[in-house]
Amino acid sequence: MTANRDTPTRAAAPNDVQQRRVAVSRSAAATLEGVNAQHIQVKDYSFFYGPTQVLFDLTMDFPERHVTALIGPSGCGKSTLLRNINRMNDLIDGISHQGDIQIDGSSIYDPYLEVISLRKRIGMVFQKSNPFPKSIYENIVYSLRVAGRNKKSELDETVETSLKAAALWDEVKDRLQESAFSLSGGQMQRLCIARAIANRPEILLMDEPCSALDPIATGKIEDLIHDLKKEYTIIIVTHNMQQAARVSDKTAFLYMGQLIEYDETEKIFMKPSEAQTEAYVSGRFG
């Protein structure tokens, strides 16, 4: 929260930048071999807020253990699509949909599927970091506690592995009982990531996770995303073209609720097939 908490990390900034360049080149080299390319399938999916249609017949597959970026101008429906994958939009009144979203071939709208168990399977990181007004420790173990898992050893282990996976362990291991609000903005967002993976989901949805962060904190999150994709299927919504290019393996460009282009990230940014895509990625509109 306060600026001076970031000071120690600032010294390491040049190194970060270097690492990030490496990350870009590695992600460009990633392939789809040996993984389930249809981990999440969106089929003819349309979505309505009351009478207003916001998604139009989307059909796309998200591959397992890859990072897929959703880009597009504000209001294009990318966040809506993201929030529909774990049915967070259920909270909103007057919504309706057509088509289907399937995970591993089963529909998320199956009436016999508890939405709670769906959400346990899908972690989510929000645009604005939203740690609970609890201690760092309790934030991480929240998903275990609500599932009724209260064994101390399991909780302790989860806290450590999650925080390590979120590259936060070294910074907070001595103050796990302090309020989560005592962390800096970047640390809080990493805490939210640690919290999202505490229950070891399969999928991680990220809704502009770095939009409120400074470049150094953003760099750390991006490195983290790169590490996390070894285990998780990640879908990230971002407004930052460079970020999409740096972290994602595939990129989908949405415009006015329509899927304009969906391809390898390198292709989208280097030689997009659609003129609209090119205009957007080169910054000519949006």
Added chain:
Amino acid sequence: MEGTEGWVDISVNGTPSKPLPERFVVAPATLWFDRFMNHFIKVGGLSIIVAVSLIFFFILLQILPLFRGARVQEYGSLPVPPGDYVLMGTDEWSELPFLLDTAGSLHFVDTVEPDGPHDRGHFVRAPAFLEEVEAAVVRYNEYQARLAYGTVDGRFAIVDVKYRPTFPDRGGREVLVNLEETPLLSIGREGVALDMIAYGDSGARKLAAAVQQVDGRYELHVVSLAQRRTLLGPGELRVDQAYDLTDYLDGEPAHVVIPSDADALLIAMQDGRVRYLHYDGRVFTERQVFQPFADLANSRIASMDFLLGDVSIVMTSVSGENRMYSIYRDPDKDMRIWGHTKTFASMDHAAAFYSAGMRNKSFLIGSGRFASLRYATTKQIRWEDELPFDIRLALLGPRYDRLLFLDAEDTLHFYDLRDPHPQAGWKTYFAKIQYEGQAEASYAWQSTGGRDDFERKLSLVPLIIGTLKGTFYAMFFALPIALMAALYTSQFLKPEIKRFVKPTMEIMASLPSVVLGFLAALWLAPIVSNAVPSVILAVVGVTVSAYTFGYVWGHLPPHIRLRLKPGYEFIVFVPVMCLAAYACWTLGPVMERTFFLVTDPSTGLQVADFRLWFPTVTGLGFEQRNAFVVGFVMGFAVIPIIFTISEDALSNVPDAFRSGSLALGASRWQTAVNIVLPTASAGIFSAIMIGLGRAVGETMIVVMATGNTPVTELNPFTGMRTLSANIAVELPEAPYLGTLYRTLFLGAFVLFLMTFIVNTVAEILRQHLREKYRAVE
């Protein structure tokens, strides 16, 4: 600041800057208005603080006199003709006191015009019979201004000192006096002088007692007097019955007294025993023998006199111990007997003089130069002092405004007594006090009674307990309902339904409490009291039905459950709840017939009635207007407040927290309880405190629906009297600036303190909660 064009002139090193373009200039009116409003708001804020402080100080000013002692100041003295005076009496205004000499003549002293032209400066009056026979003993009853004369030849007469204020044309007040005497009546042995005399007269019953010494042996004779009423007014007074009670004298008697009710005779022996003989109109029976100073080396009773009302006797031992005995109904013996009720600070010597107050339970006592004004009920010394003269006789003015002392040099000293609130004190308000007629000390509030000598009972403890009781039962109903409703409305109910639920609840808050009180007293209380089992069953039943419904609903197959969107479950639940309530209501009488049976003692039949069953089984009372009903109705006054504020607090919890929790796989309930509720806790806490404040201060509902009995029990089926209701009920009855008036202000002050403490603690806790659950900005 005061630039003429309204522009703040910024100059560097004293050189004026070049004039600014007009578009950068601030209008003088804008600045002026800004400054004005700034001060205006400051003044407003300060005024509020000042106003609150002033109210506080006003209340303080009203109650401080309650805790002041008496102020006594000499304001004059008057020499009287030397004489062998034995007692002193006075009129209501202490303007025309009299001194009685050993011969039985009354020497009146005009204190208003001691050197007046007419013969009133100092004059002597004596009853006519003194020309015939010499007086042997005289006893004076201050309260009735009545002298009982015993003669040397074994007769007695009653002389009333009739003071009569007149208001002559020249203004002011003139007190006239004349003596009204009865004929001499014989008592005991004829021709033997009376050693002691006692007389009691309740109007209907008259009793006189006399002690005579016959051949060195003491005899006690009592006569009852009768006066036949004729067409021409009261008839002749004559002796009706004569009793020889000599058998009760097993030694030399020290004191004989008869209370003004003429239903008893108390004889104190020289060895310190007191015999209590009860008189039922026909015979005397000895009810009790007690020895007040049995624990002392010399247990002899040096003085023994009645306190106002004649149900307490103030006694001193020869060593100066000062104790009071009162008559009260002993629950074990089931009759009125005397018991030791108060011990006062002891004096150095036995009392040489005693004068009981005629307005309250105070008495003036002392010996030598020492005089002490004491208040019996609180055992408090209102004033005491060593006076600069030897006191021969002393008198407490009938209006409790004068002290009269006759010194050894035949000078009458007048003291001004200022003690408007003799009864007041911490003990009166907050400690257990044994009032006259009570078998044990208790907290009691009873500000008015049927008799002139009735003493107010002013303990605030029953009122504080009543306030807490009312608040407790109100919160007992309101808290769960209001908080659960707020949680449901903010977290589970669909917004379009919430849009009309919330204003409806807010309209409920605006219901005047007098309407609620009216409904509670006249409509709800009778219904509830007729159907207590149904009501209890309904409270339990509706709650259980909610849990059961939740459980069943959660286990229904999804295709049935999902026909209703989340948030619309109430459509199914409301009929279930109504059904449960109806079932409980009809089952109530069945339960009553099964469990709440009492046997009617007169017929031997079993009666199913909770109202009779509850007192029989628990030994507690059952009243129609009770805390249960008040709690329920006051709950209705409090629910909307708690609901609205906590609903706001819950709705204001950032959506990010809810989404965060739901996205982690928490259910709606887990999210509401684990995340939303703690985060909103500060606001909910405020809501509860505001509700509590409303319940503590609520007046009309309590006044109308509780019966206003100041009890000190927490039984839900009896009423109570709260501090606020007490003020509302009693203020019209309280004389301006009187003890009761100021006591009501003390009640207000206690109420103020209660809410102040609760609010302060609440605010500290609230700040703490807010800090803990503060949302990240």
